[in-house]
Amino acid sequence: MKLNEILNALLDYACENKLCKNDNISRSLFCVKIIGLLTPKPSELISQFKQYYQKSPKKASDFFINLTKAVIISMSIKLKNIKWQTQSSYGKLEVTINLSKPEKDPKAIAQAKENENINYPQCLLCKENEYYSGNYHHPARQNLRIIPIKLANENWFFQYSPYIYYKEHCIILNQKHTPMKICKKTFERLFDFLKIFPHYFIGSNADLPIVGGSILSHDHFQGGSHIFAINNAKIEKRYKIKNFENIDFAIVKWPLSVIRISGKDDKKLIKLANFILKKWKNYSDKSVSILAKTQNTYHNTITPIARIKNSKFELDLVLRNNRTDKNHPFGIFHPHEHLHNIKKKI
Ligand SMILES: [Zn+2]
Structure with a gap:
């Protein structure tokens, strides 16, 4: 049976x-x-x-x-995800449509961050979900187990995602229900995770609506053992950075702007990543519609992804900008509106 x-x-x-x-x-x-x-x-x-x-x-x-x-x-998993690979000028790309979890509307995600609810557990990523009996609005999780780990001297938890996007898809969540924020500490946490699980990669969604993840109200990372297409992307240009001579600095040939820094010295990598983050946050170039700020709203952030490759730490810093305009209310530098219906049609 x-x-x-x-x-x-x-x-x-x-x-x-x-x-x-x-x-x-x-x-x-x-x-x-x-x-x-x-x-x-x-x-x-x-x-x-x-x-x-x-x-x-x-x-x-x-x-x-x-x-x-x-x-x-x-x-x-009631439905199998749809996956395919396609050749492109950036190498072989992988496309996945996840059918086990409904796609959220970017505006609803932004709204959810504003309207912090007081329900228990506060969100789907809170540690209180472990053993939670559930109700009509929140799934039961008596079968969920989370493992405590230390990242950057803070308490975090490690679990596997019930909504798998790829091989060994894990989620690393902050013990506290605290908003996502990409900062120097983010990079420290990424490298600490790699020291605990050297066979996994770890990445963070960006911390701004539109270009970020679906839950911005609870700081978390995602990891796993899948080799993504970006890992095999070609390098467009290499540079040497003054005061960071032991770090390799490269621009990755990829549809998004990606800086790859690698080396054995994690402290130097953290320092350089933070330097790039601070510079990018205030960077504007009107000729390509990149504005760091409109009124009091900042638009630039980074999606970081870290892994160990050939015994070296490798950190990809994907430069993001979440600005919108009349023609693109869901993001100028994000898949445009005509592509948003793909999932709804299935
Ligand atoms: Zn939470």
Whole structure:
């Protein structure tokens, strides 16, 4: 008998005996409750994870993802994602349309940041989701487990995403419900993560609406073991930077403006990344419509992605600008309106 057949039989029994209401949401909440009883307790899981970690970081992440797949991911994915590769002047590009999670409207994302709600848990990334029983507006997470880690001397948590975009898609979340902010500390956290999980990459969405992620109200990163097309992109130009002679500095041939810095000295890389971030935040070039600021609103930020390659740290800094105008209310430097319907049509 398959797991979903067993669960359905249990749910039917629960509904017949009035232990659970017979509607889709109530059945789904009750189902997660049952799976939660089969999932190891957080303390047991953390101690097992630590034992595996002593053998190797990969053994620990393998153990954790296999458990997550068994108790969360297999339940969340009802539809297979659509993926394809296409040749372009930038190399082979990979396109993914994720069908397991509805795409959010950029304006709704910006609005959500403004209208901070007071619900518990405050958002889908808060640590309080672990073991949460759920309701009609918030999914049940009795089967969610998170592993505590230290990044830049702060408390963070590591979990796998229920909505997988790519191989071993993990989320790293701040212990506090605090807004996303790309700053020097961001780069410190990225490198600390790579020291804990050298076989994973880690990246952050930008911290501004339109060019950022779907949750701006809770600081988080995403990581995993997938090799993205950008990793194999060609280098357009290399430079040497004064006072950073041990760091390789390159411009990547990519549809977005990407600076790649690499080297063994993470402290120098953090310093240089922060220098670039500060410069870019105030950079304007009217000839190409880049304005750092309109009235009191800043528009420039960075999407950083870090990985270890050939025993060196490698950090991609993608320069972003979220300005809009009459012709492009969803972003001048973002996929334009005529492409926004792709997902809605499916
Ligand atoms: Zn939160």
